[in-house]
Amino acid sequence: MVTTGTWDIKESVSSPVYSTGKRPIKIHTKTVSDEMSNNHYESCIEACNQCLTACENCASSCLHEQDLKMMARCIELDRDCADICSLAARFMARGSPYAAKLCSLCAEICQACGDECAKHHMEHCKQCAAACHKCAEECRKMA
Amino acid sequence: MVTTGTWDIKESVSSPVYSTGKRPIKIHTKTVSDEMSNNHYESCIEACNQCLTACENCASSCLHEQDLKMMARCIELDRDCADICSLAARFMARGSPYAAKLCSLCAEICQACGDECAKHHMEHCKQCAAACHKCAEECRKMA
Amino acid sequence: MVTTGTWDIKESVSSPVYSTGKRPIKIHTKTVSDEMSNNHYESCIEACNQCLTACENCASSCLHEQDLKMMARCIELDRDCADICSLAARFMARGSPYAAKLCSLCAEICQACGDECAKHHMEHCKQCAAACHKCAEECRKMA
Amino acid sequence: MVTTGTWDIKESVSSPVYSTGKRPIKIHTKTVSDEMSNNHYESCIEACNQCLTACENCASSCLHEQDLKMMARCIELDRDCADICSLAARFMARGSPYAAKLCSLCAEICQACGDECAKHHMEHCKQCAAACHKCAEECRKMA
Known part of the structure; x- marks a missing residue:
């Protein structure tokens, strides 16, 4: 559950979707579109958080595997993936x-x-693969 | 749900809790203590993620409030809070x-x-206050 | 000064450019291409670090301005800009x-x-504008 | 060079040191104390940025070493160190x-x-050790 998405008409001026000229939003449609975008974002934020947690755990676990060389690329990708998921979740939340x-x-x-x-x-790795693929799918819907 | 905590005896060498000499863990108790620490961390990671999402949303929303001056300190704290929650969640996950x-x-x-x-x-702000206080409580249990 | 770019032939196997199949690098050319990419990255990493420092300072300073409403969009962009500069610098460094x-x-x-x-x-704001435009220019060279 | 530290009396209200009651600053001394704290912070921010760049590079390079097992703890610490240096630099800058x-x-x-x-x-590793020890020294002066 994400703690967003409960703006009412009165508070529609407090939109977290900020006005850069790229997404002009009229006052009367703002509340609705905000709720849409919050619902829209909610499952992707959740998927990003799951994915970064899985990647952090996977990288740490890989570093203790017997055949560490085999895991090197996995560790590298886990690191980039955790970082980008973290920032994507924050950009959506704001x-x-x-x-x-x-x-x-x-x-x-x-x-x-x-x-x-x-x-x-x-x-x-199996848990991480599932979390990554789920997150890729959710992120593609946002892009 | 956090995608950790399912190590079995065979994979207990892959512990994500790394060996800095501060938390010496014997092989045979490792699986159990890992599961404990994962269960232990799970609700705190979740609270951190909720809190940072609420803080990002609160900061963005504050910036669109009528009485913006009144919200300045809130925005400043939201920023620090989102950042530290994000890193705390990642340190726990790894x-x-x-x-x-x-x-x-x-x-x-x-x-x-x-x-x-x-x-x-x-x-x-009300949602953010609740998420922050919940997270403070969870983090105090970890500290 | 960035603490990279000093690999010699003997250590060319320790390339920080990782092997995802997208940038196949032969052993004998690796050292040279690494040095090139490190020199290549160095000024952009520096520009990113300058930019994120300026953005963090600008956002905090804006929050104490008399006409705070006028600065709202500036604060929003400072936040996104500091975050993306931080991650870009780290992706380059790794x-x-x-x-x-x-x-x-x-x-x-x-x-x-x-x-x-x-x-x-x-x-x-003037300092931040200069740092942002410089960083935009450096990043375009990398892209 | 950090793009901070040039507030004059007229702009002393724009202090980036925010008002949480912990650091009460009188208007007339604010400019001076800001300049002090900016000068004070400048070399530590620089040391943090150098250190995180070295850690990112070291972690990536370690992952390509022949004796990867020997580098596992180094990689783990590089990761934590890069993350905390990044956030410390940002907290100072803001x-x-x-x-x-x-x-x-x-x-x-x-x-x-x-x-x-x-x-x-x-x-x-040698470059990273030097950057880390320098940063530890600078951070101790701030703490």
């Missing part, structure tokens, strides 16, 4: 006009990280 | 030996941010 | 294959933030 | 009242990371 573009790059990195993790049989 | 110390500072900033937000009647 | 794509988005946000800051006469 | 406390933890992590890197003979 209603940044750049959220969609960041989600597009996030989807690409999540897909690559998930594909790499899916090659390994360890539980942390 | 099993960093510094997670507890970061949670201690996170609790202090969350408390201050929640107290400031609680002074305002806007829905985004 | 030799991520996604550094160029992140720099492309970073250039766009820096340009928008610099253009907004340039509208204001305060010293912190 | 004049957060929590900058000193974050610098205190940053100093501890930098020291541990520098000590670990100093055990290895690779150029990236």
Whole structure:
């Protein structure tokens, strides 16, 4: 559950979607579009948070594997993926006009990280692959 | 739900809690203590993610309030709070030996941010105050 | 000065440019291309760090201005700009294959933030505009 | 060079040191104390940026070393160290009242990371050890 999405008409001026000229929003439609974008963002923010948690855990776990060399690329991708998921979630939560573009790059990195993790049989990699692929899918919807 | 906590005996060497000499863990108790620490961390990671989402949304919403001057300190604290929650969640997810110390500072900033937000009647501030106070409580348990 | 770029032949296997299949690098050319990419990245990392410092300072200073409403968009852009500069610098420093794509988005946000800051006469805005425009230029070279 | 520290009397209301009651500053002394704190912060922000760049580079380089197992703890510490340096630099740049406390933890992590890197003979580790120890020293002055 994300603590957004409850603006009423009275507070529609407090829109977190900020006015950069790229998304002109009329006052009367603002409340509705905000609620839409908040509902719209909610599951993607959640997917990003799940994915970054899985990536952080996977990277730490990989570093303790017996065949560490085999995990090097996985660790590298986990690091980039956790970072971009973290920022994508924050851009969405703050209603940044750049959220969609960041989600597009996030989807690409999540897909690559998930594909790499899916090659390994360890539980942390399998969990990470699932979280990455889910997040890639959610981010593609935003982009 | 956090995608950690499912190590079995066979994979107990892959512990994400890394070995800095501060938390010596014997092989046979590692699986159990990992599961404990993952369960232990899980609700705090979740609280940090909720809190940072609420803070990002609150800061953006504050910037569109009529009486913006009144919200300046709230915006400043939202920013620090979102940043520290984000890093605390990641340190916990990766099993960093510094997670507890970061949670201690996170609790202090969350408390201050929640107290400031609680002074305002806007829905985004009320939601943020609740998320901050919840997170402060969870972080104090980790510290 | 960035503490990279001093690999010699013997250590050329330790390339920070990681192997995702997108940038195949032969051993004998690796050292040279690394040095090139480190020199290449160095001034952009520096520009990103300058820019994010200026944005953090500008946002804090804006929040204490008399006409705070006039600064709202500046604060919003400062926040996005500081975040993306921070991540772009880190992706470059670690030799991520996604550094160029992140720099492309970073250039766009820096340009928008610099253009907004340039509208204001305060010293912190003028300094921030200069840092943003410089960083946009450096990031465009990477993209 | 950090783009801060040029407030004059007229703009002394735009202090980036925000008012949480912990650092009460009188108007007439504000300009001076700001300049002091900006000069004070400047070399520490620079040290943090150098350190995080070195840590990112070291972690990526470690992942390509022949004896990767020997580098695992180095990679773990590089990651924590880069993250905390990044946030410490930003808290200082924005004049957060929590900058000193974050610098205190940053100093501890930098020291541990520098000590670990100093055990290895690779150029990236030597450079990282130097950057970490320098940053630990600068952060201790802030704490």
